[in-house]
Amino acid sequence: DAGVTQSPTHLIKTRGQQVTLRCSPKSGHDTVSWYQQALGQGPQFIFQYYEEEERQRGNFPDRFSGHQFPNYSSELNVNALLLGDSALYLCASSQGPRGGYTFGSGTRLTVV
Amino acid sequence: GQQVMQIPQYQHVQEGEDFTTYCNSSTTLSNIQWYKQRPGGHPVFLIQLVKSGEVKKQKRLTFQFGEAKKNSSLHITATQTTDVGTYFCAGPGGATNKLIFGTGTLLAVQP
Numbered sequence: 001d002a003g004v005t006q007s008p009t010h011l012i013k014t015r016g017q018q019v020t021l022r023c024s025p026k027s028g029h030d031t032v033s034w035y036q037q038a039l040g041q042g043p044q045f046i047f048q049y050y051e052e053e054e055r056q057r058g059n060f061p062d063r064f065s066g067h068q069f070p071n072y073s074s075e076l077n078v079n080a081l082l083l084g085d086s087a088l089y090l091c092a093s094s095q096g097p098r099g100g101y102t103f104g105s106g107t108r109l110t111v112v
Numbered sequence: 113g114q115q116v117m118q119i120p121q122y123q124h125v126q127e128g129e130d131f132t133t134y135c136n137s138s139t140t141l142s143n144i145q146w147y148k149q150r151p152g153g154h155p156v157f158l159i160q161l162v163k164s165g166e167v168k169k170q171k172r173l174t175f176q177f178g179e180a181k182k183n184s185s186l187h188i189t190a191t192q193t194t195d196v197g198t199y200f201c202a203g204p205g206g207a208t209n210k211l212i213f214g215t216g217t218l219l220a221v222q223p
Contacts, residue, residue, distance in 0.1 A: 033210070033211065035213075041215075041216075042200055042213040042214060042215055042216045043155065043200075043213045044213075045205070045210045045211065045212065045213075048210055056205075056210040057210075058210060059113075090154060090155070092155075092211075098143075098204070100145055100157045100160050101145075101147075101155075101157055101211065102157060103147075103154040103155045103156065103157075104154060105153070105154050106154050
């Protein structure tokens, strides 16, 4: 049990569609970070949420947006999906922005 | 922007042999973290090093943080098949808290 819950586990979408991925952090964690991991590569930082605000952002276009709720859970939204958005999307929670991360099992997104 | 590189990209060893992966950052890091990702799995936090020259051990794993806080290494003694996976180092990106992951080293262990 990773402690971090992500849903759904797998998703197939068509180009141009929109998708919402969800993450519940580990109990006691208040910070959520989202990563995109393409096959055979390391996780790439998308953004981090702390105290319901986006605190940091990686080099991802505005099509990627997110939200953090008062219970610390988070959503990642991707608009106008491209084939290149196909990847494993990982949510990581931590106690504060600097803590060691606990990762969820990820959502495997396939765009066709 | 900040880059974190790891070598080798891939290592194949016989069970019982030692293994080392090296991590180099283009900028000084306030801390370095190591993660292990099994095939088909998600990254699992192993350890965090904070001090210059710090060395930490976890059973057969030895982690080291360089004096200049720009490099790190992970050494596994007497590998086992359970060590199979990709090992990532990760460090905070510059003045921000976002964690930048290295390129990873895939370890294959032949029984």
